[in-house]
Amino acid sequence: MSRRMVLYGLASILALLPLLTAAPPASSQSITLRIGHTTAPTHPYTTMAQKLAEQVKAKSNGTMNITIHPSSQLGGERDLMEGLQMGTVDMMSCSLGVAASFVPELTVMNLPFLFKNAKHYTEVTKGPIGQRLLKAVESKRLVGLGFYAPVFRVPQNNVRPINAPADFKGIRFRLMEVPLHMDTYRALGASPLPLPFGELYTALQLKTVDGNENAPATLYSERFYEVQKYVSLLPVFSNGAILLMSQVTWNKLTPQQREIITSSVPDALAVGDRDYLAMDEKGIEVMKAAGLGINTPADLKPFQAAVKPIYDKYLEKMPDWVKEAFREIQK
Numbered sequence: 001m002s003r004r005m006v007l008y009g010l011a012s013i014l015a016l017l018p019l020l021t022a023a024p025p026a027s028s029q030s031i032t033l034r035i036g037h038t039t040a041p042t043h044p045y046t047t048m049a050q051k052l053a054e055q056v057k058a059k060s061n062g063t064m065n066i067t068i069h070p071s072s073q074l075g076g077e078r079d080l081m082e083g084l085q086m087g088t089v090d091m092m093s094c095s096l097g098v099a100a101s102f103v104p105e106l107t108v109m110n111l112p113f114l115f116k117n118a119k120h121y122t123e124v125t126k127g128p129i130g131q132r133l134l135k136a137v138e139s140k141r142l143v144g145l146g147f148y149a150p151v152f153r154v155p156q157n158n159v160r161p162i163n164a165p166a167d168f169k170g171i172r173f174r175l176m177e178v179p180l181h182m183d184t185y186r187a188l189g190a191s192p193l194p195l196p197f198g199e200l201y202t203a204l205q206l207k208t209v210d211g212n213e214n215a216p217a218t219l220y221s222e223r224f225y226e227v228q229k230y231v232s233l234l235p236v237f238s239n240g241a242i243l244l245m246s247q248v249t250w251n252k253l254t255p256q257q258r259e260i261i262t263s264s265v266p267d268a269l270a271v272g273d274r275d276y277l278a279m280d281e282k283g284i285e286v287m288k289a290a291g292l293g294i295n296t297p298a299d300l301k302p303f304q305a306a307v308k309p310i311y312d313k314y315l316e317k318m319p320d321w322v323k324e325a326f327r328e329i330q331k
């Protein structure tokens with residue numbers, strides 16, 4: 001072999017080297033996904049995300065990392081939803097209230113006094129209706145990974161306990177910016193005001209609003225009880241959540257990475273459900289101990305009667321399959 005040939009051979013090996021080293025198969029490339037939500041690091045949205053991160057990391061041999069951003073660090077729920085659509089945020093847990101402002105079909109889940117209990121919500125969301133709703137999310141540049149949080153949003157305020165619809169009169173409740181929620185509280189006689197969740201504690205403290213409504217777990221995790229007097233265990237809306245991913249992010253993942261995520265979701269959501277139910281109970285205990293008045297209205301019927309027009313108004317706009325789903329849920 002001539003010296004020239006050796007040199008030529010060496011040169012071509014050197015030229016190939018970057019190709020051999022620089023581009024490992026996509027599946028072994030490390031990625032980091034950001035998940036955001038509005039609630040505190042002690043809240044079930046965080047423990048769900050921790051479980052998801054842990055499983056995804058283990059199954060991917062450490063190549064897939066999920067960083068968790070609680071307490072509205074990446075913005076409120078509307079900001080996060082927009083972030084998902086643009087691909088600047090990868091994942092989030094979103095209240096069904098705000099999620100329905102982006103995916104109208106989800107509105108059916110927000111009808112007042114719809115679900116009888118946690119079991120009812122779970123059956124619907126884990127069954128064919130839940131599947132269909134997760135599919136509907138895809139037309140909005142989102143990927144629906146699952147539903148969780150089988151608890152209810154209840155009113156808390158500084159004026160009086162709510163035992164009958166008349167007790168709502170004139171109380172300024174902070175609500176999420178969700179038209180169906182606002183209309184419902186108006187129908188009950190309250191004066192609703194939309195505010196981002198991140199501003200709620202201060203608004204309650206400064207008495208910009210008299211009350212708010214959330215799951216007892218959240219009233220506890222956000223310490224709203226420090227600045228509120230009464231909690232009425234009136235299950236006005238579902239406090240369900242949907243775990244969402246950005247379609248922009250999803251499209252960048254390999255089939256193997258997608259599989260790692262989807263196979264990790266059920267266990268993570270189960271942790272979220274378990275912790276939500278437990279924290280709801282604990283929250284009631286803590287609020288009782290903190291001296292809040294806690295009451296359970298004896299009769300739901302007058303409340304249900306007052307919000308009847310909400311059903312007609314919002315179902316009317318829904319596609320037939322959603323109306324059908326509603327009838328199925330109500331059976």
Ligand code: EAX
Nearest residue numbers: 038077094095176197214
């Ligand atoms: O989803 O805004 C709210 O009251 C929500 O419950 C909160 O962002 C968690």
